[in-house]
Amino acid sequence: MPAATRYLGKPLKRKEDPRLIQGLAHYVDDIVLPGLHHAAILRSPYAHAQIRSVDVSKAQSAPGVVLVLTGADLRGSIGAVPCAAQIPDMKAAPRPVLAHDRVRFVGEGVAVVVATDRYAARDAIDLIEVDYEPLTPVVDPEKALEKGSTVLYDGYKDNVAYRWELEGGDLKAAFKKADKVIKQRLVNQRLIPVAMETRGVVAEYKPGERQLTLWSSTQIPHLLRTQIASMLDVPEHSVRVITPEVGGGFGSKLNVYVEEALLGYLAMRLGKPVKWIETRRENMQGTTHGRDQIDDVEVAFKRDGTILGLRIHVIADLGAYYQLLTPLIPTLTGLMASGCYKIPAIRTEIIGVLTNKMSTDAYRGAGRPEATYLVERALDLVAAELKNDPADLRRKNFPKLEDFPYATPTGIIYDSANYPRSLDLALKMSDYKKLRQEQAKARKQGRCVGIGLSTYVEICAMGPSSAMPAGGWESATVRIEPSGMINILTGASPHGQGQETSFAQLGAEILGLEPDDVNVIHGDTSIVPYGIGTFGSRGTAVGGVAAYQSLMKLREKLAALAGFLLGEDPSKLVFADMKIFSKFQPKKSLAFGEVVAAAYSAKTLPPNMEPGLDATSFYEPKNFTFPFGAHVCVVEIDTETGDVRLIKYVAVDDCGNVLNPLLVEGQVHGGIVQAFGQAMLEEAVYDEQGQLITGELMDYAIPRASDMPWMETGRTVTPSPVNPLGVKGVGEAGTIGATPALANAVADALAPFGVRHVDMPFKRERIWKLMQKGSRRAK
Amino acid sequence: MIPAPFEYAAPKTLEEALRLVERHGDEAKILAGGHSLLPLMKLRLAQPRYVIDIGRLRGMSYIREENGHIAIGALTTHAEIESSNLLRAKCPLLAETAAAIGDVQVRNRGTLGGNLAHADPAADYPAALLALDVEIVAASTAGARTIPVNEFFLDMLTTALRPGEILSQVRVTPLAAHTGAAYEKLPQPASGFAIVGVAARLRLGKGGKIEDAGVGVTGLGPKAFRAEAVEKALRGKKASDKIFTDAARYAAQGVEPLADLHASADYRREMASVYTRRALKRAFARAQGKA
Amino acid sequence: MSAEIQVRVNGKSYESQIEPRLLLVHYLRDVLGLTGTHIGCETSLCGACTVLLDGKTVKSCTVLAVQASGSEITTIEGLSAQAPTNGNGLHPVQEAFWEKHGLQCGYCTPGMILASVELLRANPNPSQPEIRHALSGNLCRCTGYQHIVQAVEFAAKKMKSRKR
């Protein structure tokens, strides 16, 4: 990135906002087509049952209803949900579009109704009669592993989806050398992503053109197109996926869902456009969930605080079926188990378990929050055991600056970092020493105050293709139109991250224009070149680099052309103020538009130069990037009620170079609050029958404005050597760094009650019970 | 989430409404602010054949002084109660309780009458109204009758209202001199309803003696109730932290607490005591003219 | 069965024949085509469907369209007509959300903005805790709320200076 910039690194207001703040944007449900029909889906009320029969006759003759289909009707017509993650010896658990013989979670689709309006479709659902034969539901993943447990799939002996292990370093030696070993079970509860916009699909089929157009609220339009074409067995070029405005994803829209294929099928079958908008209840039950790991951790360390080894055993509850990346997510935990520490030996064993629940899959952080959580909790357990300050213990175990690029025993290479610097800044911003003094005072007064710390590293810019099931590159086409206006077409598919603005900043910077001259187009597979999508904090660190490369290609071409027209060496030309001019003889200058016009009129082109201004790049990253940071927070617990109040939050994040600090800050805030949700409030609770009892926002609490204190954010900048922009990515930092800081604070607060660890979420009653037990013990 | 079809009527006068309610009996539901009924209808847990919208009845939304008490019309919204100067001056407990309900948008729609008639075990007003010992007026084609609040809540979602009756008014006695009252609520984190809510009213005599006490508890059991054992333990005693703590221990006496995802029976029972003590302490401070 | 309603929405009068069970949010979105009002939860918790009904915020997923008959409704599309704008067609609260990056995916934003408008009308100079409290009926999963709080503070300042 150039040293002095005009737009890059500046907090520009977002270009996407005017339409959003005026209600003029279009999300899926805002799309209306002539003759639009509406679909509604009947879903299983049982977690596990055999379908004996489905009677749709009443529904079929209900007013407004044009079509009712059951799973049996669809058998063989639509392929199963694809799973891109393959783990050796993994059992198959494909999800049919509608269940035809057996249902395996509450919310699984059994029949679909298409009617002329929403209300009629909904009414008809109540008229379908299904005869179920209930089977024993398998809900608890540990019980699912027991001998004699009901098995989800006929033909399998057990519910083990797969076993996976990763070992690096000499673990035996590490544990032998250790002065001490601490064991702890850590539960990373099941979460529901709750994007504020639920999913939705509109499908339209034009038989003449043989064109199926699918509007879907997705993070991955191109991958979706490929998969839908395959599920429906139509040529890929006859499918077009358009991603309109997307109201949040957080990983839950990084998938291929049954409804997307089903709606495509219905539109083709009926020759009518059809819309399906997920209800919130359907969203809670049937859009992918996140986390759900039971992690048994053993940490081996020396008396001086040196961590020697980690042994991790993970039970990952995958749910009933595989979605796109379901089996893969827990393995990311294994990859990132070193945290930001030099741990010589690590072994991770994962058992993926099938249960009668919704599938788990990527959720903001996807496997890495679990890793950070277990490493950070382990460090605090060691610090508590050794009566060390957690900050000191961390510092002791950081790799040295000269260790970078640092290879972990888990087989990945951290690109660049300065962990002590971010920790120091966080300690300074929070006035950590004083916090500890105040805590001591508060404890004397009988108050229950805890300070929590986390230092984290995460893996972003997903990622080199070798490590990604469907490729890890990204594409961008830049088109300079004859009028001099710029279109950047990105294969990334932003949905709130602000790349319409940051990419425009990039374009304006490189070409010497104004951001308003640069338009960013995304999310339409017929317009934008094939791309991978937006997830894994890759929008800027991969997609942005692709845009950068295409912009640089065109800059070079323009420089060559302007040099030719001006009689100047292209390498001496400057792009600024809508002009291209000589650095040393500023009078040798052409308006940007003049050079563009020359490229299109093609009358005075240098020999061998093609007309036009259009460049496409497919950027393949050499490595992941590894953002990092340090978070400090303070909680106070009401000793009578167990109510945990967050009273201070300081976050220092390092995501390399920053294109727009406003956007980075927004990502950090949002991530921290989502982490707060996991730590304090959120948990998808299934009862013994496999009913999701947190099936509405009436029962599943997500953070509100009034839950949060002011968050102070700070930043250090360690550019990534992996890409020319030096950017790392920031979309998931908050959920990765903040959850352990909050958990460590709560454990710290409860230490006087003899509590070493408490599992999330820190609901009042859970904390209250621990305090009751603790004070009884003290008596 | 879409309600099942129904027939709709929006009478303009109470008489007309009462006739409709009487005519359709069980098949009809009265609709006031709709913030309890419509959620049930959207879930299709309620599928009335007729909906009688009383929201357009004239003259049912008011807060005024009448013969020494304050009369509140059944259609008065939570927001109106929250911001009423008359209530803030003469019975601030009601305004404080209204402010604890849901959120701004809910308070703009929900009505006092609807809240009481619905008798949600986790609703807030019932605690305050029990502590204040109000009277509830029920209208029917046969005329109006008055029901003491203590006899109003019968069970979960069940009140003393008879078929054909419309709750028309709540009558509140203004707080006497040297009286303080407070509402303390432990909200369910997702919905905001009360896991436990306690309203306390204390009238002090000479030397800090508690002459009268009213304590209403909501959220704990299937219906809101007056914590008579707490009141009894307070009456005639000299106010002190200790007496509040001791009395608050009886908050859950004789009640089988509810249990759900958000709070076990044990926790609810315990919190009833904690919140009772907190409400008493604040009521006491206010009775002394503090806070 | 159908019912007739008359409403004024964003200053325009409409008469419609509708089913009594039609929710106000569906009336606005599907009948009038005003899709700026969103649906996030359907259980009156998220506030995405917030509109001004006779000047007060309500959750339009929990109001029947028939209940709104005879009323004046303002949706996000009509908000800018409600206050002196800066010549850019934006209400000061809209401007403030833009200025302070008070939105990411934008889904909660129309409801958030209308809730903020109501807050500032009742309390032109709110403190941060007051802002957070007043917005507790509106959920946002993206922003972490801090920039929203800042936007409301900024709007308050702006509206004061414009009144002068």
Ligand SMILES: Cc1cc2nc3c(=O)[nH]c(=O)nc-3n(C[C@H](O)[C@H](O)[C@H](O)COP(=O)(O)OP(=O)(O)OC[C@H]3O[C@@H](n4cnc5c(N)ncnc54)[C@H](O)[C@@H]3O)c2cc1C
């Ligand atoms: C998101 C949300 C959060 C909420 N949080 C809280 C909270 O924290 N605390 C709390 O107390 N409440 C809460 N509520 C409920 C709210 O206060 C309701 O408004 C109230 O309970 C019902 O009043 P209503 O006017 O909306 O009644 P409606 O929903 O119209 O009616 C409710 C019931 O009462 C009957 N009814 C209504 N009026 C009369 C009458 N005058 N005479 C006879 N019967 C009548 C109806 O037939 C119906 O059965 C919440 C509601 C929502 C949607």
Ligand code: FES
């Ligand atoms: S959709 Fe109305 S409050 Fe959420």
Ligand code: FES
């Ligand atoms: S900006 Fe996405 S929900 Fe608020």
